[in-house]
Amino acid sequence: MKEPVRKTKHPYLVGVAIACVVGGYFHLVSKEKKFPEPGPNLEYDISELLEIDEVETAFEETGQIVPDFDEAKALETDADGNLYISGKNTIAVFDRAGKETSRIAVDGTPTCLELAPNGQLLVGMGDHVLVLAPDRSPLATWTDLSERTHISAIAADEENVYLADGGSRIVLRVDYDGTVLGSFGKADEARDIPGLEAPSAHFDVAFDNDGQLWVVNPGRLGLERYRDNGDIVTTWYRPDVTRLDSFSGCCNPMQIAFNSKGRLITGEKGPVRIKIFEVTSGSFEELVVGSSAFHVPQQIGDLVVDSSDRILVLDPRKKAVRIFEQTRTDLARKEAAE
Amino acid sequence: MSERKKLDRRDFMRTAAAFSFTGATWMAVGQKAEAKYWQLDPAKCTQCGRCTTHCVLNPSAVKCLNQFDICGYCDLCFGYLQPGSRDLDTGAENQLCPTAAIERKFIEAPYYEYKIHEDKCIGCAKCVKACLVFGNGSFYLQIRQDICINCNECSIAKSCPSDCFSEVPESDPYMYLTGDTYLAHPPA
Ligand code: SF4
Ligand code: SF4
Ligand code: SF4
Numbered sequence: 001m002k003e004p005v006r007k008t009k010h011p012y013l014v015g016v017a018i019a020c021v022v023g024g025y026f027h028l029v030s031k032e033k034k035f036p037e038p039g040p041n042l043e044y045d046i047s048e049l050l051e052i053d054e055v056e057t058a059f060e061e062t063g064q065i066v067p068d069f070d071e072a073k074a075l076e077t078d079a080d081g082n083l084y085i086s087g088k089n090t091i092a093v094f095d096r097a098g099k100e101t102s103r104i105a106v107d108g109t110p111t112c113l114e115l116a117p118n119g120q121l122l123v124g125m126g127d128h129v130l131v132l133a134p135d136r137s138p139l140a141t142w143t144d145l146s147e148r149t150h151i152s153a154i155a156a157d158e159e160n161v162y163l164a165d166g167g168s169r170i171v172l173r174v175d176y177d178g179t180v181l182g183s184f185g186k187a188d189e190a191r192d193i194p195g196l197e198a199p200s201a202h203f204d205v206a207f208d209n210d211g212q213l214w215v216v217n218p219g220r221l222g223l224e225r226y227r228d229n230g231d232i233v234t235t236w237y238r239p240d241v242t243r244l245d246s247f248s249g250c251c252n253p254m255q256i257a258f259n260s261k262g263r264l265i266t267g268e269k270g271p272v273r274i275k276i277f278e279v280t281s282g283s284f285e286e287l288v289v290g291s292s293a294f295h296v297p298q299q300i301g302d303l304v305v306d307s308s309d310r311i312l313v314l315d316p317r318k319k320a321v322r323i324f325e326q327t328r329t330d331l332a333r334k335e336a337a338e
Numbered sequence: 339m340s341e342r343k344k345l346d347r348r349d350f351m352r353t354a355a356a357f358s359f360t361g362a363t364w365m366a367v368g369q370k371a372e373a374k375y376w377q378l379d380p381a382k383c384t385q386c387g388r389c390t391t392h393c394v395l396n397p398s399a400v401k402c403l404n405q406f407d408i409c410g411y412c413d414l415c416f417g418y419l420q421p422g423s424r425d426l427d428t429g430a431e432n433q434l435c436p437t438a439a440i441e442r443k444f445i446e447a448p449y450y451e452y453k454i455h456e457d458k459c460i461g462c463a464k465c466v467k468a469c470l471v472f473g474n475g476s477f478y479l480q481i482r483q484d485i486c487i488n489c490n491e492c493s494i495a496k497s498c499p500s501d502c503f504s505e506v507p508e509s510d511p512y513m514y515l516t517g518d519t520y521l522a523h524p525p526a
Pocket of ligand 1: 378382383384385386387388389463479494497498499500501502
């Protein structure tokens with residue numbers, strides 16, 4: 001007698017069950033976990049804040065100068081329309097057409113440049129100042145200027161040289177021998193001086209066309225006008241990220257310069273914007289160029305205005321000096337501002 | 339006897355050679371096999387928000403850090419405040435961080451310190467983007483190695499749009515910002 005063999009009634013069910021177990025295992029092992037995409041609560045949307053500069057402007061980018069050296073950082077112009085660009089171990093001079101005409105070798109990367117009325121070229125080298133004679137031979141080095149010197153800008157008249165010292169957050173007044181005659185910018189309630197706030201160890205100084213010294217207070221997002229003795233004459237601050245007639249961010253404007261008509265040109269970082277203001281009142285006049293012409297966010301290296309009122313902006317991302325010129329006169333300035 | 343002595347010496351030499359070889363191999367392999375951990379490069383990060391949502395851990399192992407030597411200690415801190423908030427105070431309605439993980443502490447006029455409480459941080463990068471656009475860019479994201487379980491394949495790495503993730507050696511498991519990071523951002 002044959003042993004009874006137990007046969008399943010539905011052999012295909014076993015197959016299905018095995019397939020399910022194996023399939024399920026691979027499903028569990030291999031299935032990618034689905035993650036939700038970040039919702040609007042997790043998004044930092046700056047589109048509305050960028051839209052404020054979408055206005056027509058009277059200016060256009062008309063050219064670029066691309067230096068062939070690294071670390072381009074500072075600009076200066078002279079009365080003949082020549083442009084000085086500093087970079088690693090060098091200062092190159094370009095004529096108005098953008099052709100390089102000469103080079104001056106320096107030891108290090110200059111942080112700022114200033115042509116003094118006596119023809120000397122004052123070169124900020126971070127913790128010291130290098131003085132080049134009118135023939136551009138080295139004349140002197142000014143050291144031991146402050147405790148934590150970082151020279152980010154220089155403005156010079158016939159008698160004094162003013163050094164924006166971003167490291168110590170003060171303005172140093174020195175003579176042409178490099179002797180420190182005084183400093184100002186520290187908070188002083190008795191004299192109504194709020195104190196310079198320089199969150200990024202950088203601020204700018206410049207003379208207006210009447211010879212008045214203006215100092216940027218970047219942390220307060222505005223300008224202060226000082227006397228020689230450090231007294232404040234006037235101030236205006238425009239902190240508002242939502243308005244075109246104000247400055248955005250925690251510390252702006254990064255750069256200032258004056259054109260031949262005495263109008264103040266400002267350069268902001270973050271969303272880069274170049275604007276024109278009436279300097280005494282701080283009233284906004286017009287936009288030169290808005291953030292769409294630059295990467296967002298980015299810094300600007302330096303900003304100068306040449307003898308024919310072209311605005312030259314050192315763009316560190318493009319490694320180029322970008323030239324902006326007024327090409328339209330039909331735009332009502334106030335209209336553009338609104 | 340002499341035969342046996344010979345064999346012993348040879349055996350000894352063979353064994354010694356085998357041990358030296360094995361030891362050298364073990365050391366070489368051991369040195370190469372330094373543990374690797376996932377980390378993200380803050381200079382490449384475009385603050386997309388996926389570090390919050392795509393980590394297998396909840397809350398994410400990615401946290402925000404403040405590099406104090408770059409921080410401006412600004413009164414008007416965009417990493418801390420909602421854009422456009424007019425009152426510079428610590429009211430919840432003014433704070434940008436969705437979990438109130440950032441503490442604002444007065445240091446001396448006019449400077450404030452911004453400290454991240456990592457236990458509250460979900461790695462959303464809102465503050466990182468805000469500080470980068472409107473400030474000095476001192477906030478940045480990092481995978482906290484003491485929290486991360488070091489997945490075989492980091493699930494954030496797989497979805498990161500900016501290719502920020504790589505495996506780093508155990509001896510150097512973090513990537514810090516440098517002063518030039520702000521400018522070193524890749525072109526858009
Ligand atoms: S996924 Fe990449 S780009 Fe997005 S926040 Fe994380 S590191 Fe930055
Ligand atoms: S905003 Fe986001 S990344 Fe910044 S501290 Fe808060 S939770 Fe962390
Ligand atoms: S390895 Fe895993 S735990 Fe670590 S960050 Fe990536 S997904 Fe999160």
